[in-house]
Each structure stands twice: as C-alpha cells, then as structure tokens.
Amino acid sequence: MKRKELESFLQQVDDFEKPKLLLEQYPTRPHIAACMLYTIHNTYDDIENKVIGDLGCGCGMLSIGAAMLGAGLCVGFDIDEDALEIFNKNVKEFELTNIDMIQCNVCSLSETISKSFDTIIMNPPFGTKHNKGMDMSFLKIALQMARAAVYSLHKSSTREHIQKKADEWKIKMDVIAELRYDLPASYKFHKKKTEDVCYFMEQHYQEKLPRRC
Ligand SMILES: C[S@@+](CC[C@H](N)C(=O)[O-])C[C@H]1O[C@@H](n2cnc3c(N)ncnc32)[C@H](O)[C@@H]1O
Secondary structure (H helix, E strand, O other), rough: OOHHHHHHHHHOOOOOOOOOHHHOOOOOOOHHHHHHHHHHHHOOOOOEEEEEEEEEOOOOOOHHHHHHOOEEEEEEEEOOOOHHHHHHHHHHHHOOOEEEEEEOOHHHHOOHOOOOEEEEOOOOOOOOOOOOOOHHHHHHHHHHHEEEEEHHHEHHHHHHHHHHHHHHHEEEEEEEEEEEEEEEHHHHHHOOOOEEEEEEEEOOOOOOOOOOO
16 A cells, blocks of 8 residues: 555544543644554564554554554554544444454553564653653553564654663664644644654664664
C-alpha cells in the first residue's frame, strides 16, 4: 500500500466526539500517522507480521494504520471507555480482524506483559499540564513491553530530557523525523494553531546493543 493510500484510508477514522482535556485526547492527524507508520514499516520492517502494542490508542488511528499495513496483531490500550467505543466502531467499519483493545491505565500495566510485543507505537499524553511526567511513564512502560523497538511522538522541547533518560536507561534513541503538529481547534487554550513537535522513534536493542551507541 502506498503512503498516500494509507493516509486517505486514515482520513475515514472517526475521532473523539467529546475530547477529554485531562486525558490529553487529541488524535494523531492522518498525514502524521501515515508518515510515521509508513516509515516504521518500510524503513525498519517493524509492522508486518509483528505483534504491536499501541499505548493510549484513543480512537485507534495508529492501531488501524498498523493493522492495514499487515501487523500480525495490534492491541490498543486506553483508559477511556468512550474512546474505545469509537475505536471499536472504526475497527468494525474497516472490517479488520487483526486488532484487539484493552481498557486499562497504562501506568498500572503489570510486569507480566513485559516483552510480550515486538513493537510499541504511541502518541502518548505529553504530560505538559495536569499530567506532568506522563510521557516519560508511557515511555518507560513501552520499553518494558517491547522486544524490538518503540516508536513514539514527543514535543521537540522535551528532546534533551528524553535523550538524558535514554542514556540513563542504556537505550539507543534516534530522532527519525520532525513534523509540524496541528492541534485541533477544540483545545482553545492554545494560542497558536500549530506547534512544532517532532517524533522520536526509540530503537530498543537490549540484547544486541547493551550499551548506548
Ligand atoms: C494524544 S491521545 C492519542 C490518541 C491516539 N493514539 C491517536 O494517536 O490518535 C492520548 C491518549 O492517551 C489516553 N490516555 C491518557 N492517559 C492514559 C492512561 N493513564 N492510561 C491509558 N490511556 C491513557 C487518552 O485517553 C488518549 O486517548
């Protein structure tokens, strides 16, 4: 499937009806989702036939894209029942059978699912307002869950902090792309319509590269 084709499918994914500010509910735009997933698939081969986890899956934009690119199974995790209801409707409309979803607080996922996924993809809450540190909690859990790699979107202003943490955790981190993120109009407290955000994709090669390189 071509990237443009994926993007046009993703434009049909329904998003949050009443986004909850406290949960930082804003969807990844189809263009960003398609670029991110296409790169993970084409450049890193971390989607096709892989077991994928999508942390803070919301209405399923990333999970649905991964499933369309041939994931073996993609499991979405989100705390919010309303978001998962929309996710479920989206999955039915796209007639996808390689997707599942779990309602839970990602921060309380138990260690029993450690290394149960090949790849983790996510657009986590940025943790900027009420949820300070949430982005890092999601990252830490994602790295525990993934056997091979974690691909995650973050604000560019947090890059240095994340790099420091990656060094501390002995994880190799690459910034794979920088994108301009359009915040939805529903978040009225944002003065600017767009904000510079980059996505980092963190390669986690614990066995192959025990030390950062
Ligand atoms: C930025 S949105 C991303 C939504 C979706 N992944 C996408 O890319 O369109 C963050 C998501 O994280 C969920 N979330 C926030 N806190 C959470 C938590 N503690 N556990 C699980 N999900 C959480 C929100 O409900 C929301 O759906």
